[in-house]
Amino acid sequence: MMRSEEFNSLCREVGAGKERLVQNLDSMYTGKVVACGEDQLIVEAFGHRIEWSAERCRPVERTVNPLGPPTNA
Secondary structure, eight states: OOOHHHHHHHHHHHHTTOOOEEEETTTOOEEEEEEEOSSEEEEEETTEEEEEEGGGEEEESSOOOTTOSOTTO
């Protein structure tokens, strides 16, 4: 679960052009953060842009999607 200060820091870094990755704790998929909303992350994964709840994500250092792309993406 991402803390508020962690979310704010991640959004500042993305806004400054740094590439950041997060893992969705529900689906276990990883994506690149492309933008931030009020409490959402706009993430690019498998060629799609998806909104994920920030509180259900955690920052990660590398992309790991052990199950392959989702069938509903």
